[in-house]
Amino acid sequence: MFPVPVIMRLIFCYFGGATLSCLFLVLLQLHCSLSQKSEGALTVVENTEGGRGVDEEEVVTVDNDDDDDDGVFEVVQPNEQWQTLKPDQAVPAGSHVRLNLQTGEREVRLGEEQLKYWTQQHREEEKSRSSIDPDELKRAMKKLKEDQSSQDSAPSRFRPLDELKKEMADLDLLVETDVQIMRRLLDQFNSSNSTMEQRLSILQELEYLVHQVDNAQTLCVMGGLSFILQGLNSSDVRFQENSALVLGSAVASNPVVQVQAVEGGALQTLLTTLATTQPLNVKKKVLFALACLLRHFPYAQRHFLSHGGLQILSELFRADAGGILRTRIVTMLYDMISEKELISQAGLDPVQDPAHAERLRQYSQVSLQEELMEEGWCSLVPQLLQSTEHDYREKALRALLAMTPVCLDQYRSDGALLGSLLTLRLQYSELIQSEMILGEETSYFTEMVELIDSLQVKVK
Known part of the structure; x- marks a missing residue:
């Protein structure tokens, strides 16, 4: 006996002048109705995935009907992939069932509502569990034990802590403070084994250090000022130049060192060097040291005047035809006048x-x-x-x-x-x-x- 819906569709297709595709579809539904042994009837629905594919001609859902259940079937648990249904297999309610027109076989997968709960995490876990190879796991564990054994037997890449501490202590001894450096330089300067080139290098290093106020004062405490003044009386022109530079840098804007320099005889030494016949470069450096010693120091200025400083400068001014020394002298005099005015x-x-x-x-x-x-x-x-x-x-x-x-x-x-x-x-x-x-x-x-x-x- 044909189901009533099928008979009604046949009449509609015959008298309504339907196309062959309509008759084919009705006959297909009739075939599915007669061959279905499960408790539900196959109902044709519209393809929700758009278009008619080669492998997905129609999509159907399964409706349970407990009144006609006379046999026992194997229940297939569907997933998100299409899988083939055998004639003696049944599916849970809500599953999607389709007929593959190329193979003639029925296929099933989870329904739309069920797919919502088939999360990406669940699929990754399933894939991870299914991809584990026991043999591969055994080989990995064996290799891990071999690597651990080789590391235990090989020499350690790390040195003992005591050895590292000893090396760090040795390094600390090499980190010198400015005071230690100046002490070492003065010892080398006074050493009889030091050459003139080495002493010139020491003076250059001292000139860099004494720009700092504290270092200049420390140098005076160590007695370095006397060695610098001795350098001004040297017969070596290079020694005179570098000594004058160190002295000028040490007394510049440093009242403590200015006082010690004047008390140590620096003013007389500088004026004597200017009054004697000296190369131009020496006189330039000595003028620099003299200007630094007199600046903002009225005590030294008064002694400068009382020791005939202006007379020495006037003779130097007249002898300088190029004007280099003249400019330095006039600038120094202008600074002294301006200080008093301020x-x-x-x-x-x-x-x-x-x-x-x-x-x-x-x-x-x-x-x-x-x-x-x-x-x-x-x-x-x-x-x-x-x-x-x-x-x-x-x-x-x-x-x-x-x-x-x-x-x-x-x-x-x-x-x-x-x-x-x-x-x-x-x-x-x-x-x-x-x-x-x-x-x-x-x-x-x-x-x-x-x-x-x-x-x-x-x-x-």
Whole structure:
């Protein structure tokens, strides 16, 4: 007996002029109904995976019907893959069943709801369990034991802890502090086995170290200052230069070392070196050391004046035709004048530090400008304006302005000075115009014109 739905579809296809595909589909459903031995009937549904594939012509679901269950079937547990169903096999409710038109066999897999709970983690666990090869596991365990045995029998790659500690202790002995380095350098310097080249190298290392305030003071405590002063009296020019550099670096902005240097006779040694016939390079380094020793140190400035320092510098100034030493000398004198002026201006502040009164008293004992006038510096400094170097001229103009309080009368009567000021102002005014046309920076030349104007105003 044909099922009623099948008969109704046959009538519809016959009288409705249906195509052959419609008749084929109805006959297919009839075949499935007659051949199904399970408790459910196969119902044709639309293919939910889109299109009709070669292996997936129709998708069906299984509906259980307990009233017609007369036999016993083998229940297949489906998964996410399609698997073939045998005629005597049944499937759980909710599974998807299809008929493969190429093979003519029925296939089953999990339904859509069941697939939601078939997680990726479950599939990976199943794959991992199924991929373990017992023989491979045995071989891996055997190899692991062999490797462990070879490591136990081989010599250790790590050295004993006691040996490492000993080496670290030896390394600590090689890490020297600056104090230890200076002590070692002084010992080598005083050694009779040291050559002149080695001593020059030691002086260069000391010059680097004494830039630090504490190191310079430590060097004095060790007695290194006396060896440096002895180097200034050496007959070797290189030894004199390097000794002067070490001394200048040690006393620069270091009042403690400045005091010890003056008390140790450094000022007299420097002035003596300048007064004797020496190469130009030696005199440049000695002037550097002298300027560092006098800067911000009125006690040393006073002794400098009392020991004829200005007279020695004036002779050095006249003998220097190139102007290199002249510029250094004029700069040093300008710094000394400016320091005293700044101290006097600081005394006008309502709040003063406790040491200001003492500094003011010490600077009052330094009669620098008066001695400058007496030693003829009012006529010496203007000679530097004849230089072709802009820097030399700038240093001379600043020093002339600083010396105006004591040199004004001589300035007004110095025709060469007045003529130089007119010539320089015209020259720098032309340079300003030229630089403006070219679009270059003119601030330096403008500053030079301002210095000249300030000096001309004072002279008038």
